[in-house]
Amino acid sequence: MIHQPTDGLIQRLAREAGGQPRPYRSLLPRLMLATGAALALAIIVVIASFGIRADFISHATSSVYSFKLLATACAAFAGLILVRAAGTPGISMRWLMMALPVVVLIAGMVWIDDAVSVVGARSISVPVCLAAIVLAALPGLILLLIALRNATPTRPALAGSVAGLLAGSLGALAYTLSCVNDGALFVTVWYSLAVVIVSALGAVVGRRALTW
């Protein structure tokens, strides 16, 4: 059986052999660059719109702060691994990476004495926390989506959602500078919700923006 149109296409494509648009570049270095820039932007957004908490210097050595830092950094690390997998065809998604931040969150809830209730230190703690993390994550989300667009995502919505996971974690990491809610339960519930919101946003945008 002769497949005329496809045959013609194959011959045409074969004639372009060796004419690579550019040499192979690994995605990971570009992603790490985007991640660094995303974190820097998130910190700028947090400082500019919410400020650093007044007692940050003394707070920085507390166990609650270490917990916040460790949990958000672990989530960001897992996010980076997942984004790389989502942008590289043939690499399976390493969802087990998500166990890392989950274990840290659970350990925090077990061992840290919460100074605040689940709704935080002030009545506006929850909405401020959610808004701050989501806002801080947005510029980074855009950078990561651009990085993914230049890679080869084969599941656009999924790739967008893990980009949101990474951007949200970086937003949360930056928000630790400002957050006065010193409780593991608060962090587990509201930081996670904020990251999930950014992740969902990433999925919605990625579904359209990451197709090729």
Place this chain on the structure above:
Amino acid sequence: MDEPVSTPETTWADALRRERAGDASGYEVFLREYSAVLRRVVRRHLAIAGLASSDTEDVIQEVLIAIHSRRDQWDSSRPLLPWLAAIGRYKIIDALRRRNTELRLRSHLTDAQWLALFQDECTPPSEDAAQIERMVSDLPPTEQTVIRKMGMEGLSPRQTAHTTGMKEGTVRVAFHRGLARLLKRTQNGENR
């Protein structure tokens, strides 16, 4: 001396590595063998989705073009087959979804628009060319280009996408939107 067993993985990966050095014939063999595999997969997918098997070659070509345009992004130190499979899966699903959307768009015509399809034949032929030209040039730029290429020059969606640099999905959607708009205008014109 042990001759390495030749599997699709080793021979195709080899062909793609040599393609980077400009080996066209090995690359052509790879494209042929891979499209034969695709043909089976795509036929089955189209059948399951209840779509016409006449689209098979179109879908295969979409996958081949995708592989070709992204071939620089394959890390030659990693296995090739999972890479091909992920892109093939994405492009096939994308193509099927697009065809389903297209079916829906096509049936988005109102009853009156469907009727206009048949009334069109009653317009005296002498007026046609000028009238069509006038109506087409009133369309938004994208739809206008696509209607001209596909409807008037007779290009396929793929060729239109290639010459205009648009995505093929965009081309198909623009074509149907443009047609729908033309039909609507025909009607308004006749109601005046």
